[in-house]
Amino acid sequence: MKIRSIAPALTLVAALSLAACSGTDDGTDAPDATDDTASAPADETSEATDDGADMAAPFGPTCADVPTTGAGSFDGMSEDPVATAAGNNADLSTLVDLVGLAGLGDTLNTTEDITVFAPANAAFEALPPETVEAVQADPDGLLTTVLTYHVVPERIAPEDLAGTFTTLQGAELTVEGSGADFTVGADAATVVCGNVQTANATVYIIDGVLMPPSE
Numbered sequence: 388m389k390i391r392s393i394a395p396a397l398t399l400v401a402a403l404s405l406a407a408c409s410g411t412d413d414g415t416d417a418p419d420a421t422d423d424t425a426s427a428p429a430d431e432t433s434e435a436t437d438d439g440a441d442m443a444a445p446f447g448p449t450c451a452d453v454p455t456t457g458a459g460s461f462d463g464m465s466e467d468p469v470a471t472a473a474g475n476n477a478d479l480s481t482l483v484d485l486v487g488l489a490g491l492g493d494t495l496n497t498t499e500d501i502t503v504f505a506p507a508n509a510a511f512e513a514l515p516p517e518t519v520e521a522v523q524a525d526p527d528g529l530l531t532t533v534l535t536y537h538v539v540p541e542r543i544a545p546e547d548l549a550g551t552f553t554t555l556q557g558a559e560l561t562v563e564g565s566g567a568d569f570t571v572g573a574d575a576a577t578v579v580c581g582n583v584q585t586a587n588a589t590v591y592i593i594d595g596v597l598m599p600p601s602e
Contacts, residue, residue, distance in 0.1 A: 446545070446567040447580040449507070449592065452478065461583060468496035469503055469588035478592070481511045488523065489530045495538070501555075501588045502539040504571055506596045507579065514596055532556055536599040542589045545582050558599045572597040 445453075445461055453476070454460045464472035470492040473479040482505055486492050495503070511519065522530040535556035543552070548569055551561045562571050569578040569591070576595030583590040 443582070445580060445582050445584075447578055447592070449478070450580040450583075453580065464590075465584045465586065467586055469501070469585040469590065470495040472585040472588075473503075473505060473590070478507045479505055481508045482506055485511075485523070485530060486534060489526045489534055491531065491534055496587070498540070499587050500540075500542045502541060502543040502552075503588050503590045504537045504539075504560075504576075504597060505590050505592050506537070506576070507592055507594060510576070510594050510596050532599060533596070536560065537597055544589070548581075548591075554599075556599055560597065571595075573600070574598070 454463075457463050457475075458467070459475040459477065463475060466472075467475070470483070470486055473486075474483045486495065495501070522533055533556075536554050536558060538555040539552045539560065540555055541552075545567075548562050549564055551559050554560050560572060562569055563575075564570055564578075567581070569581065570576065571578065571591070571593055572595070574595055574597070576593040576597060578591045579594050580592040581590075583592065
């Protein structure tokens with residue numbers, strides 16, 4: 388996707404074409420354009436493209452643990468809807484099991500343009516056992532309420548992530564931070580690998596489980 392290697396070549400072709408067409412009548416070539424004039428647009432374009440590529444890349448300390456190839460890689464996940472893609476990520480296996488228990492897999496896979504704040508396995512392991520047992524015992528009620536609180540019905544890019552959003556569950560969720568450092572919810576779960584793209588969702592993997600506010 389980078390155009391750094393192409394832009395200088397296009398600039399050289401343009402400069403040669405200009406020289407061939409702009410000689411004076413007495414056979415003397417017209418003065419060449421300065422190097423600064425010829426190269427500045429190409430450099431600016433390259434820098435803008437590089438910045439755009441950086442903004443589009445996943446970020447966060449655990450992104451390095453994601454496989455570089457296969458269905459669980461960033462490229463592989465981008466080809467599948469979100470529940471299927473999460474199933475190919477070993478660090479999201481607990482979340483995937485709970486989504487299946489609540490019967491939400493098809494809903495997540497078929498809903499267009501959503502953002503999912505996906506707790507990593509360690510986030511569930513940090514919960515008190517009685518909390519885990521309680522949500523598992525009520526898949527159509529408490530479990531569904533908790534899981535849908537992790538979903539926002541719109542794609543949120545990193546530059547728009549700081550703010551307050553209405554979740555699929557109905558309550559509001561606040562994200563704070565900037566750049567590559569964000570916390571989510573009242574308990575300030577940290578985004579550990581963000582801006583992961585799937586076919587229908589943008590995923591931010593977090594290190595905590597988000598609990599909706601009490602009625």
